[in-house]
Amino acid sequence: MLEQFRIIVVDDDQPHLEALCSQLQEAGFDVNGFSDSTVALEQLTSQRFDVLFIRLQLTGVDGIELVQRAQQLDPDLSTVLITDQGSIKTAIDALKFGVLDYVLMPLKLSELMQVTNRAIQMRKLRLENTQLIRDLSNSNLRLREMNHELDHFAGRVAHDLNSLCHIIQGFAGSLTRRAYNKLDEQEQRYLLRINEASARGSQLVSDLLAFARLGSGELQFNQVVLNEVVEKARALVELKEGLRKADWSIAILPDIDGDESLLELVFVNLFSNALKFSQIRELPTIVVEANVLDDVVEIKVIDNGAGFDPERAEGLFKPFHRLHNPHDFEGHGMGLANVKRIVERHGGYIKATSAPDKGAVFTLTLPIRGATPPNR
Ligand SMILES: Nc1ncnc2c1ncn2[C@@H]1O[C@H](COP(=O)(O)OP(=O)(O)O)[C@@H](O)[C@H]1O
Ligand SMILES: [Mg+2]
Structure with missing residues (x-):
């Protein structure tokens, strides 16, 4: 094991x-000695060494500078200074520059x-450490790549499914317009189910695509302008939900830096949930509150609906996680x-x-002045 380690010694005292x-040779090490520091540096540039022994007081050369050059070439190199009593302080100071240790002349074998x-x-430790860091950053890179591939794949699938849903929706719509009145009640119900299912499929796919x-x-x-975004989201949700109504109260919100269409999607989702889960009330209410704290805004979307059991809410924000029975509240859990x-x-x-049964509060905290968008 030991013989694979290579030592270079630089000392102009022949x-x-x-x-x-x-x-060192007698102790079994592979040793190369140089009295000329320029030649030594050439060797350090062209070959791999594990330990550098270097005389601190080389004539005409700054030993520390040479050490730093050597360590730039190989940051994992172990460097030991050879010094006499007179320069012990300089040697100790050199430990700051990554020098590992020093030996005093005259040298004692045991020391x-x-x-x-x-x-x-x-x-050995430094090499292992460097290898670990390299492995870690390689697997990080690989993981990122795989994540991107997965997202790309999901996007591809969602895109194709979206086209299919649109075709079904299109033909079901045409059929409804042209033949609805010719169908008996049962057939009309079938057609309605096709319409609903394809609309839901299309919504799921577009949520997956967004994800x-x-x-x-x-x-x-x-x-x-957050208030505009919130109003637009509310109008969209009311239009989509049609028959669902609520008493709305929306506070004044600050303008923030962000991606407008994505922020709109946030409020569309929160409002459509609030509207959906509050329909069990005689008077559904949805309140939007805002609180500016230094450089962030805290926005609360509060409803008086069915609420949920916080004990079961752990995966609430994970894809497809739903806390309610689909027969009571429709949905697919991507919002x-x-x-x-x-x-x-x-x-x-x-x-x-x-x-449960006490309404829900969703609190978002957003930076008001977003720095550069965190792209991945
Ligand atoms: N305002 C709310 N009140 C009660 N439960 C909610 C509310 N918003 C979300 N939830 C719970 O979180 C689940 C996930 O919400 P979401 O991802 O929007 O999916 P979906 O609306 O399609 O069910 C819902 O199914 C519901 O169980
Ligand atoms: Mg939802």
Whole structure:
């Protein structure tokens, strides 16, 4: 094991250099000695060494500078200074520059062996450490690539499914317009089910598509007038939900930096949930509150609906996670997953609090002045 470690010694005191080299050789190390620092540096550039022994007071050369050059060439190199009593302070100071240790002249064999073994142990550790960091960053890179591939794949599938849903929706729509009145009641119900299912399929697919894009796509940051976005989201949700009504109260919100269409998607999702889960009330209410704290805004979307059991809410923001029975409240569980991704990509976070039958509060915290959009 030991012989694979290579030692380079730089000392312009020829007899001393020879003595040190032969001591190390006798101890079984592969040793190369140089009295000329320029030649030594050439060797360090062209070959791999594990330990450098270097005389601090080389004539005409700054030993420390040479050490730094050597360490630039190989940051994992173990360096040991050879010094005399007179320069001990300089040697100690040199430890700051990454020098591992020093040996005092005249050299004692036992001390030399101890220092050499320690230098080799340190070299081994440093090499292992560097390898670990390299492995870690390689697997990080691979993971990122795989994530991108997965998002790309999901996007591809969602895109194709979207086209299929549109075809079904299109033909079901034509059939409804042209033949609805010719159909008996049962057939009309079938047609209605096809219409509903294809609309739901199309919504699911577009949510999946958004989710995949949010994983890797770029965000378009601009100044966003949040109150306009919120009003637009409310109008969209009311239009889509048609028969569902609520008493709305929306506070004044600050303008923030963000991706307008994605922020709109956040509120569309939160409002459509609030509207859906509050329909069990005689008077459904939806309240939007805002609180500006230094450089962030905290926005609460509060409803008086069915609420949920916080004990079961752990995966609330994960894809397809639903806390209610689909027979009571329809949906596919992608809305909050998208909301979370969007909020986090704006450098914010979201949490939800509730109790069964006590309504729900979704609190988003968003930076007001977003720095550069965090693209992945
Ligand atoms: N305002 C709310 N009140 C009560 N439960 C909610 C509310 N918003 C979301 N949830 C719970 O979180 C689940 C996930 O929400 P979401 O991802 O929007 O999916 P979906 O609306 O399609 O069910 C819902 O199914 C519901 O169980
Ligand atoms: Mg939803």
